[in-house]
Amino acid sequence: MARKLIVKRSKKAGADPGTLIHIGRPSDLSPTIRVIRYDRDGLSDQCIDDPAQYVAAPCADQVTWWHVDGVHRPDLVEALGQKLQLHPLVMEDILNTDQRPKVEDYEGYLYIVFRMLRYDPDSQQTDSEQLSLVLSQQFVLSMQEYPGSVFDGVRKRLINVHKQRLMRTDALVYALIDAAVDHYFVALEQIGDQIEHLEDELLARPTPATLSRIHHFKREMLMLRKSVWPLREVLGRLWRDENPLISAETRLFLRDVFDHSVHIMDTIDTLRELLASMLDIYQSSVSIHLNEVMKMLTLIATLFMPLTFIAGVYGMNFAFMPELSWPWAYPAVLVLMLAIALGLVAFFWKRHWL
Amino acid sequence: MARKLIVKRSKKAGADPGTLIHIGRPSDLSPTIRVIRYDRDGLSDQCIDDPAQYVAAPCADQVTWWHVDGVHRPDLVEALGQKLQLHPLVMEDILNTDQRPKVEDYEGYLYIVFRMLRYDPDSQQTDSEQLSLVLSQQFVLSMQEYPGSVFDGVRKRLINVHKQRLMRTDALVYALIDAAVDHYFVALEQIGDQIEHLEDELLARPTPATLSRIHHFKREMLMLRKSVWPLREVLGRLWRDENPLISAETRLFLRDVFDHSVHIMDTIDTLRELLASMLDIYQSSVSIHLNEVMKMLTLIATLFMPLTFIAGVYGMNFAFMPELSWPWAYPAVLVLMLAIALGLVAFFWKRHWL
Amino acid sequence: MARKLIVKRSKKAGADPGTLIHIGRPSDLSPTIRVIRYDRDGLSDQCIDDPAQYVAAPCADQVTWWHVDGVHRPDLVEALGQKLQLHPLVMEDILNTDQRPKVEDYEGYLYIVFRMLRYDPDSQQTDSEQLSLVLSQQFVLSMQEYPGSVFDGVRKRLINVHKQRLMRTDALVYALIDAAVDHYFVALEQIGDQIEHLEDELLARPTPATLSRIHHFKREMLMLRKSVWPLREVLGRLWRDENPLISAETRLFLRDVFDHSVHIMDTIDTLRELLASMLDIYQSSVSIHLNEVMKMLTLIATLFMPLTFIAGVYGMNFAFMPELSWPWAYPAVLVLMLAIALGLVAFFWKRHWL
Amino acid sequence: MARKLIVKRSKKAGADPGTLIHIGRPSDLSPTIRVIRYDRDGLSDQCIDDPAQYVAAPCADQVTWWHVDGVHRPDLVEALGQKLQLHPLVMEDILNTDQRPKVEDYEGYLYIVFRMLRYDPDSQQTDSEQLSLVLSQQFVLSMQEYPGSVFDGVRKRLINVHKQRLMRTDALVYALIDAAVDHYFVALEQIGDQIEHLEDELLARPTPATLSRIHHFKREMLMLRKSVWPLREVLGRLWRDENPLISAETRLFLRDVFDHSVHIMDTIDTLRELLASMLDIYQSSVSIHLNEVMKMLTLIATLFMPLTFIAGVYGMNFAFMPELSWPWAYPAVLVLMLAIALGLVAFFWKRHWL
Amino acid sequence: MARKLIVKRSKKAGADPGTLIHIGRPSDLSPTIRVIRYDRDGLSDQCIDDPAQYVAAPCADQVTWWHVDGVHRPDLVEALGQKLQLHPLVMEDILNTDQRPKVEDYEGYLYIVFRMLRYDPDSQQTDSEQLSLVLSQQFVLSMQEYPGSVFDGVRKRLINVHKQRLMRTDALVYALIDAAVDHYFVALEQIGDQIEHLEDELLARPTPATLSRIHHFKREMLMLRKSVWPLREVLGRLWRDENPLISAETRLFLRDVFDHSVHIMDTIDTLRELLASMLDIYQSSVSIHLNEVMKMLTLIATLFMPLTFIAGVYGMNFAFMPELSWPWAYPAVLVLMLAIALGLVAFFWKRHWL
């Protein structure tokens, strides 16, 4: 069964703005909070339970990366929000996991939210989850809905390479965005392969199942487009707006990931148009097939109806039918029938029906 | 039966601009006017009949919220308008309940008008009513067409919590808009559920009723889009334009509700495209079904016409048909018929018609 | 028969720009020129034949309203144009009655041209005529193609009420525009009613006439859109551009009538999309109906062809057909036929064809 | 046969930019160069062969109008270009007769290029040719592909009337553009008439030829749109941009001809949408017709198949069929057949199939 | 088989940004690096293997043109990038051969990337490769994926003509872009010819192969559009933005090549719409053909079913059928059958079915 198009928000109707309620798929897992703090001299990496009790004050140049898996516990989001002094509307958006991708300016930090993509080759469906990022001068907060390995590469680079570039929070946020956007390519490639496979099937031998698969992919494209179109705007704003939190060097890299999002959008649009064209082909194939079937029927009927009629005439029981007693009448009628049949076949031939 | 697309305006044709005539569904209910006045120290809440006689002058920091249920009495609207010194065009727009959502600047106040949504699960129709808001430094006026409970939450918060934030008129107006916009989510969720249900039905077993239900939902989406598209512009202007009546803090909250309207618009567009795709599927299903039926007909006709013809030939009454007297002719003809039938079935099998 | 889409302009091809030739439907009526001159103290209202001979010089604060019914006499338009010192291109546009709605700035005056709408319920067609307005500090010129009562209300208000507001030429022009735009609502309401009626007919029992009526309304919408889309731009420019001829107060009222034009445009677009959806429904209905008919045919053919074949077999005249002489053969064959028929009916039942 | 959509440019691939090669339809005619030079005092009009030898230096206020019929001789275009000091890219564009309409600023002159339209009523095709205009302070150069009479009117006005207005080069260029644009109206009127005629035919009695004619006109509209859409931009820029070569008075006239181009574009769009709607009607007509035919077939088959079956039963040759010897059996069977026929007709009637 | 729509990028997912991996079709050829260095006095042209070892420092006014065929060796790209001090993101984009066309500003140089087109008349497919250009004050770098002759003309001009214009790097880059864009015209012409040929086939005698060829070309247009649409933006930015690396004179020439790209885009859009219209025609043709076939079937069935029924009636074996013994009954029945046949033919004639 296909996924729901619309996430339930109704339980919040009429609630006070800023009321912290989780909107999204419920989860049994306990969220994990991992805090990585580093500067040029070293790095600490620990998992904590209660953000309020994480007291160590950062030194001047230290970067702190808070990463949370699981946003279904409002109390935890609230504790984190208070620790990091986030606006109630930010906490609300983190909890409501159907946000339209956007970037919002708050005093002292940027709030970035978009969807990460995963493609499950078994169910042939794209799955997505909300990624919230907060970028300030001192810290980066990243919150995703489910545990996953997307950011493992970034973490490894932090530990191993101590790259100059990641010494700033904006560079860390870029690395996270880039890792997330890369997964769109993986998903799109697999969907693209399947659509091209479907296209071959369509041109070779379409079946009703082809139709429902075309519809399935049109639906997938609809969902993807809804995620990627505003993501493009988000990345465009990040590299074009001159924000003091983002250095000129990082903006060059953000331009690159923006470029990726345009590329992804183009691919989605191309696949959409391909699917539309495939549907047209499908509908025409059905018509062509019907034509063939009907030609066959017409041929048979046109051939045998006159012959059967003639046989019927000479099957009548009238007392006075002189032909019946002529000795050569039977072969003559057989010859007549053959002539009619040949004449009709010739007629069909001329009309290109054979 | 479906709702009317167009509200009757013709009775106003040629009238002097500013003529106060109610345009909309007539109502027997008597409008109620409720005035809530509050500051940090206290709150008074009373229902009045004649606005002209409500004399108490507000103290410096007091906020007055006029709320009216029912706009079908022009005299009342006029009395209120004169009390609050509204422009005749504002009074006219309040009375003409088919306004396109908009926000208009007048000297000293803003006039905001849009539609509130309600979804009736029984008739499976969305219903809407016009909400007019006037925002000035001292007062807020809200006028809706029918009595309803949408703003009960706001009223309760005023009475119970005495939130700091609601001490300004702009915050009160925001709270009202937010409560109204939340109801769009409720309605869209229910429509979305029904459309997805219809989609399952379509893929499993489409009937002509499926078609008219697709049309019904396309019509609903048309109506919704007409309300939400300009609403988005209204909310966009409210948070982007720097208006002295609206504080920077409230603008952050208006950005949030603008974000909701974009979300709603996206959902409507997705549902529209889904419905378009569903119609395509429906039309193809009908064609596929026709193909199946015609294949069956062609099969039967092609199988039996030649056989019936042969039977007809040997039913002819010619005196000289030597075969008729051969003893093994009857079984031979039966075998011939069987061979023809098997040959045709093989032919159909090879053409994938079976 | 439907109206012509394109007004003949070819007779002007190659002519000198500014050549005064009437383009439009010819008319036998003699144009009437009515001049109303008024200030706060009084009003004179007279019909004249030759504008050149209307000599009385206006006093400082007097407003002169020239109103002409009929623009098919180039000499008259030229005489008026010279009297009021209009640019040759303005005179040309007045005579060429297929102008796209527009507003043009000339030195000392504005030229506004758009189409007025009339709906004839008998022929179920919208009819339109060109309205040219010239707004200067001292006078207003309004020229329509055919005599009509659209501006009677404005004239009455001038005579009776002596409203403060109409003491300026811009207020008079606004009153004329508003009266003209109001008639769009009347026409759209009647068209909308008919389209909704057609929709009911379509869902209940579509006929080929339904199709040509859908096409008729699509054509009407095409024509309307062509008139209203630029009208919206015209009214948008009138209230947004700060023109010294138009006071701030009148601009508020022009914003209101602009709002009406947006409303009209929205309604047209909604009706267009409704008609598109109705055409889809129509086409699907035709296919569904075909399916039903073909199912019936297939049923009958599948039922009777095998039975008729069996009857044919036992109608053959072979000498040696032992079954023919068995006493229970005839009832046995009848039972076989019944069994086949019941089997087929069961098969159809299972396939949901009955 | 329809015209080519794409003009061959490939012979230029890889050539040095500015290489002068004619691209377009070859011509055997020898190009003619006509030079008209005039001021308030007089006018000289001569045809020359070699522009290089035309030496007479113009006096201060003289206007020189170079007009060339035929651009297929690169040497001539080069000679002219050198005489008038044109940029190599301008000469190239003059020779390549598939330019997209555009206006380009060069130092000291404007280069304007667009397509002139001609409608040939015999072949029912629009034909077009490229018109290049160069506007400088001293001269106007106009180059068209084929000899024609479009500018005869302008030439006559120059000779006869000595209009004040034409004393400037910008006024002359306007007069040429206006004459060319007027011919679009002529062509569109004739196409519009034919499309409306086709519409009548479509509603009355569509044939397969109707379909290919709809396609023909859709193709024409495609070509026209490709010419007119950028022409509108060209004329918009000419009247909006303040260019020292164009006086304020001429800009008023250019606004008028811009207005014409918008009008033409609107008409093309309306015709396009009408043709799209006509195609829908055509497709529905075909379906409706098929329905009628199939109803007839089903009726006949449903009526006669059961009756023929009954006749077949009593044509069987079983020895023991007691009914055969009952005296009233034959009329009874006939009555039974009639009853079945009447019953089926009643059934069809009730289902509205008759 | 059609080309892949999507180039595999997934192997880069999660990699560090700037990681140099080749994305594109693998190649066995060894890349060649050709360096041409010239000034007004002379020109050197040599092929090198290792860019790091190319030491000769350029004199002040010398232009160096690095040209590389083959970008599938990351080590080579890296060596070149370090030699020319390119940003890691530029090297990455050179290696990832599915870039969306774009122009990017880096300090001291511009990076331009777009697709070159080639049309293979045998496979009737357009093929494309990525062209990367780097423009600095001293050098031009051009890198294409496969060896080819597109830039031979430019090289010859450098060697032979020593044109003044090519003495600057911006002029050289223009010459390269112009040569590449010219090849689009060649490809489009050949596709356009084939589409028009397909159109003739469609109108004369459509077959199912026509359908799959229409789909093939729609797919081609999709791919082309994806390349050309952003190319237009690239060229637009190159001539409109005032960049110190590009002289005013070269910008005139860039405007010309921008003009070409608009022309190409227009042609693609026209072909797209033509193909859409062709599909509509195809679908209608199939329906028309079905109608013809069904008319034939209905005619035959309607003609022979009643006649066969009559013959069946007189083939019944009732003992008491008085007609059977009347001498003129047989000819009378034959005449009756003829009359019925003629009546039906007349009926069909009147209904225009013959």
Ligand SMILES: [Mg+2]
């Ligand atoms: Mg929010």
Ligand SMILES: [Mg+2]
């Ligand atoms: Mg990219």
Ligand SMILES: [Mg+2]
């Ligand atoms: Mg871009």
Ligand SMILES: [Mg+2]
């Ligand atoms: Mg794009």
Ligand SMILES: [Mg+2]
């Ligand atoms: Mg697009």
Ligand SMILES: [Mg+2]
């Ligand atoms: Mg479609």
Ligand SMILES: [Mg+2]
């Ligand atoms: Mg209003």
Ligand SMILES: [Mg+2]
């Ligand atoms: Mg709008």
Ligand SMILES: [Mg+2]
């Ligand atoms: Mg949102």
Ligand SMILES: [Mg+2]
């Ligand atoms: Mg948006």
Ligand SMILES: [Mg+2]
């Ligand atoms: Mg959007």
Ligand SMILES: [Mg+2]
């Ligand atoms: Mg849109």
Ligand SMILES: [Mg+2]
């Ligand atoms: Mg869209």
Ligand SMILES: [Mg+2]
């Ligand atoms: Mg004009």
Ligand SMILES: [Mg+2]
């Ligand atoms: Mg427009």
Ligand SMILES: [Mg+2]
């Ligand atoms: Mg209004």
